Amino acid sequence: MTATANIAAVLPRIAAERPEQPAMRCPGGKGTDGFARYDVVLTYGELDRRSDAIAAGLQAYGIRRGMRTVVMVRPSPEFFLLMFALFKLGAVPVLVDPGIDRSALKQCLDEAAPEAFIGIPLAQFARRVFGWGLKTIRRVVTVGTRAWPLWAGETLARLERKGAALLAAKAARGEATAMLADTHGDEVAGILFTSGSTGVPKGVVYRHRHFIAQIDLLRDAFGIAPGGVDLPTFPPFALFDPALGLTSVIPDMDPTRPAKADPRKLHDAIRRFGVTQLFGSPALMRVLADHGEALPTLQRVTSAGAPVPPDVVSTMRRLLPPDAQFWTPYGATECLPVAVIEARELETTREATEAGAGTCVGRPVAANTVRIIRILDDAISFWRDDYVVGPGVIGEITVAGPSATDEYFARPEATRMAKIRERISAREERIVHRMGDLGYFDAEGRLWFCGRKGHRVETAGGLMTTEQVEPIFNTHRRVARTALVGVGARGMQAPVLCVELKSGVPDSEWVHVQAELERMAMRDPKTARIHHFLRHPGFPVDIRHNAKIGREKLAEWAKAQLRGVLH
Template sequence: MNETCNIAASLPRLAQERPTQVAIHCPNGSGQYDSALTYAELDARSDAIAAGLSRYGIARGVRTVVMVRPTAEFFLVMFALFKIGAVPVLVDPGIEKRALKQCLDEAQPEAFIGIPLAHVARLLLGWARSAKRVVTVGRRFGWGGTTLAQIERDGAGARAQLADTQPDEVAGILFTSGSTGVPKGVVYRHRHFVAQIELLREAFGMQPGGVDLPTFPPFALFDPALGLTSVIPDMDPTRPASADPRKLHAAIRQFGVTQLFGSPALMRVLADHGEPLPGVQRVTSAGAPVPPEVVAKMRRLLPETAQFWTPYGATECLPVAVIEGRELQSTRQATEQGAGTCVGRPVPSNEVRIIRIVDAPIPDWSDHDVVPQGEVGEITVAGPTATDSYFNRDAATRAAKIRERLADGSERIVHRMGDVGYFDSEGRLWFCGRKTQRVETADGPLYTEQVEPVFNTVPYVRRTALVGVGESGRQRPVLCYELEAGAPVGAQAGIEAELRAHAARHSHTVGIDTFLRHPGFPVDIRHNAKIGREKLAVWAQKQTDG
């Protein structure tokens, strides 16, 4: 018999097959890991919480904000909500407070589950006023509702909980980080989560019994469905660039971690720390392109047999394509000469196509133009994990989704990634940057990922960012740059001369003659890796006007 279409459907089976295997290790905030859930405990306790939530009025289809730190309670709550068919709403708490309130207002939640600090903010800042059922994870003060502990007691001893959720039922609303625009609530259906698990299993060969260190908590939700043990790192997940590598290595040694997931910023932390990772067999990094030098350093720290994967995708569709570190390293020279960043080959079941760049909505697939191989265009994807809408954002949905009628008369949604790129003669996909961040000069467009890697090779330059100043179609390209912490005092003139020399050598960079040193680029909250070029463009405009 096929399992129910639900990310939690594998828990009862795993609880029977491997009841004593630890599903999740969580730190206590004091550097110790004294909290663990076995598969049997995760299944039984999430059943109890699911039953208690149902009795409290949080049931199938109820949109429920979850603002809980990555503790055991977070995973118990999430799996309980999945089991009863409620709809968790996840908003990154690190985003700007005004945007966070807007996200919660748009989601129109009917329930709110959070730690005490989240409830204080809810009351003071007017978050989620539509929520009539409130649950506190921890001590409840004067804001009413109930506590998670009481919910679990109320549901203790309940029979197994698992709603017969259907593939097209809404399973969750996940808000994007807003790093390249206003955060939007991506509607996930149960089939999307289940498909992600299968694609991850097949793409990376994940087998039950492995030990994972997922430094982005929502990714840990996939681990129980894959039969893995999750070790939640002792770090602030919204600031991976500030993670303490010694704590990460301590957890890796203590639990025998075999695989880890992290943003490029976290990979840099581990790479710069320089301590070998002898037991780690698989590293996965996503969220932004991983700098070639970081890949090279990480490869030297890992065993020869280990794999370093950099999947390409987005909240709306993940994974789209994957590339292993060895192949990525082999493309480094091309990247540094302006080819873009190779993100590998599409994951089977995905159909990736490149279309002509337009900024307007494309309602029907027949209204597009697929560009020839080697030509830069917008990346689109159709496949089992491609989501089909944003919650309460009809204009954004129209801008990002294309309806395609297939030969058999059925329809599917094609997602516009909002990224530009091309396919090479070997069928590999190359990422050239965000569509909205291209610079439209009088001589044609410039793409960030074809320009910046050329300049990132200059000694003492930490990273660069291409922005445009002026009217689209006649923009003036400006290269902003950061210096390494160890750059010699007074070296700026020589560095700018070298940047100019690089600009003259490459066809992708000819015409760039304005270089501005910036003290520290704005970056996204979630991964600390995506550069806020929109903010830099405003800054550059002021600098050039002056």
């Protein structure tokens, strides 16, 4: 018999222990100073009670255990209330980044085959206009005022009132009113779509055991204790805060555009509520680093989604208190965290990174088994130990552990390519996830990230990886960032370096910068094969973190730029 497991199970306990502790503070209206008033507060007691009422209302409306339910709601109390209500019901929330390409978004929703759709009016309007889920959606819930009479269904406010009345009636009869399905660990808890930075986003199937393991790994890896105040600038991460006993301060920013966040608004929230920890993408870290204002209340900063540039790490360390920690965990939607490293150790590896060693991502989290296998583009059905390469040898990073997911929803080919079955005893086997990343272990047992496997450049002279090449050129004083791409057939590719110049560098400087980059290339065997340097006005990046460079698009652009030059 599989034990009951549900990520929402911790909420009633915390609500009973600390009912008046704010679970979250949201921006609300604007003050006379132009900053958000943060006049929307939800306590743990309210979060538990209201999510129970919403769960009861959703259940009465026909949203039941196991039902795939798209949630398109802005970061707000309603988003968190809905997510915990769905977890309590045992329904399956489906989360898709709304800012991805329109055709990819439709494909994601068609693949998920949702039976219910919960969204703000704008999302409901888009659903009707673009035909999302036409064949499968049977239950529609609108969050906020229903401004257009173009869709049927219910409003969240009405369902919450109905659910509260149903629970009050049960209480009057002496019946239990807590809403918590007896889900088991292997039951599907959610479908979270990847950022799609390397193709059409895939729906990662999260089971309840994956969510619970993730909470445990994050708590243990970073030493998170209840009672802290978190500023999570990536909304899905805010879902972990109630399970960890933290107060979430939802930032006044567009979460899909972290590079455009106003640092003054972030600092205002941090000061006002004594924020002790912050999660953000490397793009957001760059915003804070460039702003240059000290962050005296922060005890812990975590940045993930892509490697954090060394200069940003150094600047953030100076802005934080001496005893604060700056963590850069390594992982993916399919498995997080895999490995962690703190900035003090990361800074000792900066010189090696800028000399072409790759980015050190630290040591694997204790519960994970991380191994490097030789580079293979084919599917691997069953694990074999002879796939494993030794220390210092670049290969594909694999991980097996409690938070490693085991399939993509409705994408059997993607599952086949990314998952390996490993027999660990006569009665037991586990799934090994292929990260799709290249890396190696050093002699100290630290993991080094060298770039995406699909982004590797294979020339006649051998393998070139993005994270071993780009940091070398990123040290140039006039360069914002670079991106290595390959043009031509693999094995005979021509390596091309696309270059983004820093803001304010005039066009006339490019000729001089290019000449300097060419000289830098000739000084290092890793880069001596690069003979093509192309200035780009602004790299395409992923919608989720604004940090992962769309190298597939850049490769096509570079190919067009070099048409007639390469043979």
